[in-house]
Amino acid sequence: MTSTPTAQLSELGVSIWLDDLSRDRISSGALAALIESRNVVGVTTNPTIFAAALATGTTYDEQVSELARAEASVTDAVFAITTSDVAAASDIFAGVYESTNGRDGRVSIEVEPGLAHDAAGTIAEARALWSTVDRPNAMIKIPATREGLEAITETIGAGISVNVTLIFSLERYREVIEAYLAGLEKAHAAGIDLSTIHSVASFFVSRVDTEIDKRLVDLGTPEALALKSKAGVANARLAYELFESSFATDRAATLLSAGGNAQRPLWASTGVKDPSLPDTLYVTELAVANTVNTMPEKTLEATFDHGVIAGDQVTAHYDDARAVLSSLAELGISYDEVTALLEKEGVEKFVVSWNELLDTVAAALEAAR
Template sequence: MSNRNTARLAERGVSLYLDDISRKRLESGNLTDLISTYNVTGVTTNPSIFSAALTETDDYEDRLRLMGGIGVTGPEAVRMLTVMDVRQAADLLEPVYRSTGGRDGWVSIEVDPRYARDTARTVAEGRLLSWLVSRPNVMVKVPSTTEGLPAITELVARGISVNATVIISLDRYREVIDAYLTGLERAVAAGTDPSQISSVASFYISRLDRAVDELLEQADSPEAERLRGQTAIANARLAHQIYRETMDSPRWRILADRGARPQRLLWASTAVKDDRFHKARYVTALAIPGTINTMPAHTLDAVATHGGPLSRPADEHYATSRDLVDKLAEFGISYEEIARSLEQQGIDGFVADWEELHRRIGKVFQEYENAAPAL
């Protein structure tokens, strides 16, 4: 039976994705249950999620023992195991992908975050992952850095669906839109059917609030206190305004007439960090038709258990959202500086998790390198 609260979101046109993947979740049938009961229609992943899945459980021990016993390297093992999990998740979501005409049913796999500042390596890794997974409902996640933008264009031009991730600022979002549209235009010029290409633009939500709220707290004023917990939602609503403007542009209409799909907005990092706010707050406040909200399991549980009133139409909030973001400057808070800092922090965090994952697997392999593979 479908959960009432998540069903309300689905009826509004909001897609719910799970921001988690693990061997246990796949093999236990848990993901299948979430699809049927919680209206989950997609899965996103990142290096931190894979690091936790591979190093904090023994679910992969048999596979690691086999690989270590025949001399597979740590980086090769990471790629093999993550591709296997993403492929299985994509197969479980394939009925959703078919029934929604490709609107949902997507699983994302991220390029090696160490390539975030290297366009050529990002493109190469993205093409390799797309080839290895070989599923129509898989997106390659590309960090939306300055170097990542041309990689997004190149991958889309080659017919590869892309999840443009680590977006904080509205200016960066405009650049991501341009990268996607340019890729579609190149794909059309090359004779590729654009209806077979999809993309999402992933905005980080809670991280922005956490960074801004720390500075607002230092201001120590009632007005600053009232702004706490408001910036990320306002920023997301302004992103939706940009999305709407793009959908009304002549450039997009030309591509849409060729069958191109819009790049949907995806709200990421939606776990609430401040205990004063409801755990489902970022989901219900950003229940904007056509958008995607990806969340960890505990946030999904909060949505299913407690729900909450859904937000009014986004366009009713555009003006007040702009006023709120502009007001930050009155407290000496630079929106642009925070956005740049959070982008780098996000990449640095993923790199650290990825390198720690490789280090731990390398250590495990040292134990296995002289052992015969298990039969």
């Protein structure tokens, strides 16, 4: 028997990725230590994470001074700093990447969020990030906006591994899978080795509960309150059902037999926002093979300390999940409205964080000069 909940989770087939990165984690050895001590096999980043990292400590001072002397623009400085961190983290996970044949050992970096509705701009930046990081175990994060779908296909078609982020609705997830398969077909036609292309589809969990629970509390009826904190898990479980059926089609089978990889679901936003809920809720209730769970450090430590891993908690609950969404509809809560709002707000929040990152770097460059 394995000795820790994180080891049990890994044995079940869940890849644990840390939802955080900083130069201090890299240089101190703390990130490398998580591979051994917490079964961490990958890292995700976003503008919020980088803004927090840049705002504290002195580990970026040397590079900022070099960039200031070179008279780099703020945007170029952010690009240089973030790609440096991702390249260094990718080197730390190179062994995991090799031992899992590219399945894990991944480090994700996001295109500038202001490009979320600009397909051509997203494609260009994805290529620039990929070539600059220059590590086979990097992943480029592209938001699952309508415009992002085209960018996903083109980026995958160019042989670049993609982490599709900000997925909230099942319909958009269906479109993301279509975009991925179309990308694999383009790559195959171009003679690219499909086995080198990996992708995950990041389904956000806790934000669904946060928005829907607000509406349930406003209704205030016993029926409404009984549904609190159930929508996020139900939505993710139905996403996994869609994953299973989508990669069992003849079209997918043809691509997989040609060396392609299934695009695994990734559970994102798995830190619990409601303090009354178990702090490992979005880990233990979504435990199932062939998934990634990207955890903030607080959630990772809670899982390691007291998470109860009781096997597959997803595939036997599809009917229950459908019942939850049906009950919400009966109460007048629009699934489509909620998920559209969450996508819009998700992009807006990343733009705010990106601007904070630009302001932080601008101030640092000015101080260095």
